Amino acid sequence: NAGVTQTPKFQVLKTGQSMTLQCAQDMNHEYMSWYRQDPGMGLRLIHYSVGAGITDQGEVPNGYNVSRSTTEDFPLRLLSAAPSQTSVYFCASSSPLPDTQYFGPGTRLTVL
Amino acid sequence: AQSVTQLDSHVSVSEGTPVLLRCNYSSSYSPSLFWYVQHPNKGLQLLLKYTSAATLVKGINGFEAEFKKSETSFHLTKPSAHMSDAAEYFCAVSDYGGATNKLIFGTGTLLAVQP
Numbered sequence: 394n395a396g397v398t399q400t401p402k403f404q405v406l407k408t409g410q411s412m413t414l415q416c417a418q419d420m421n422h423e424y425m426s427w428y429r430q431d432p433g434m435g436l437r438l439i440h441y442s443v444g445a446g447i448t449d450q451g452e453v454p455n456g457y458n459v460s461r462s463t464t465e466d467f468p469l470r471l472l473s474a475a476p477s478q479t480s481v482y483f484c485a486s487s488s489p490l491p492d493t494q495y496f497g498p499g500t501r502l503t504v505l
Numbered sequence: 506a507q508s509v510t511q512l513d514s515h516v517s518v519s520e521g522t523p524v525l526l527r528c529n530y531s532s533s534y535s536p537s538l539f540w541y542v543q544h545p546n547k548g549l550q551l552l553l554k555y556t557s558a559a560t561l562v563k564g565i566n567g568f569e570a571e572f573k574k575s576e577t578s579f580h581l582t583k584p585s586a587h588m589s590d591a592a593e594y595f596c597a598v599s600d601y602g603g604a605t606n607k608l609i610f611g612t613g614t615l616l617a618v619q620p
Contacts, residue, residue: 397548424606433514435595435610436549443606451607482549487606493539494608496548 399484405503407472408473414469414500416484419460424468424487426494429480438482442467472495474504507532507598511611519619522585524568526614528596531577537599538579539608540570544592552594566590585595591618 418425426441428451432445440452442461456478458470467486470477481501485494512527530536537556541549553564553574566589570581579596595609 426607428610433612435612436597436608438607439612441607485549485608493551493554494606495539496550498548 397445397484397486397495399482399497400498401500402498403501404472405505406471407505408474408476411470411472412474414484414502415484416467416469418467418484418486418495419465420486420488420495421464421475422486422488422495423464425461426451426485427457427459427467427469428483428485429478430499431480438447439469439482446493462477469504476504478502479504506534507534507536507609508612509596509598509609511594511596511614513614515615515617517617517619518586520588521585523618524586524595526581526591526594526616528570528579528581528595528611529577530579530598532598538570538572539566539597539599540564540579540581541554541595541597542592543595549595552581557620586616586618588620589617591616 423444427439428436430436437453437484440459442448450460481499482496483499487494510529537555540552543549552568553562555562555572563569568583568591594614597608
């Protein structure tokens with residue numbers, strides 16, 4: 394049981410490039426989410442999904458896209474990277490209730 | 506709307522002394538509250554959670570927190586700090602009322618433990 398896995402661990406992009414951050418979970422959780430962590434700001438919700446085929450925006454969705462074609466996977470796409478997207482990205486999953494969220498190890502992204 | 510305020514950005518204690526990390530919340534609903542810990546370059550690990558059962562919640566590694574509705578607080582405590590407790594701690598409230606499991610995080614408290 395691997396829990397929540399994220400790839401890559403580190404990534405450097407140039408402004409304007411696109412990429413996909415991968416997230417997978419093997420706990421059969423319906424709920425998955427993406428957060429970004431910036432110094433002094435805690436974690437902020439980007440997008441979330443309550444099940445396959447259902448996604449919604451969180452607090453800071455601009456510049457990011459998501460889709461949920463399977464229960465296991467929830468990729469996060471940066472369409473045109475900007476320096477403001479330099480951050481550490483965490484994926485999390487949980488069952489609907491109880492709502493303990495399990496976090497992946499994070500992806501550290503730098504946009505030059 | 507829900508919100509969380511962690512009152513201290515940095516806390517420094519000596520090994521063997523008590524730890525107090527403060528968290529106040531605002532919620533329109535009966536909240537679920539959480540404390541997570543993050544060690545350097547690691548993901549977040551759940552320490553404990555309150556979900557409308559007992560108001561004194563015991564977590565892992567000797568931590569506990571007390572839910573005080575009248576004070577809208579959920580402070581994290583530990584009787585005796587250990588060097589391995591040095592980490593960043595996040596308080597969070599769940600958007601239970603919306604039934605979406607969205608977590609609203611505080612800005613974090615960095616705990617330093619001096620030998």
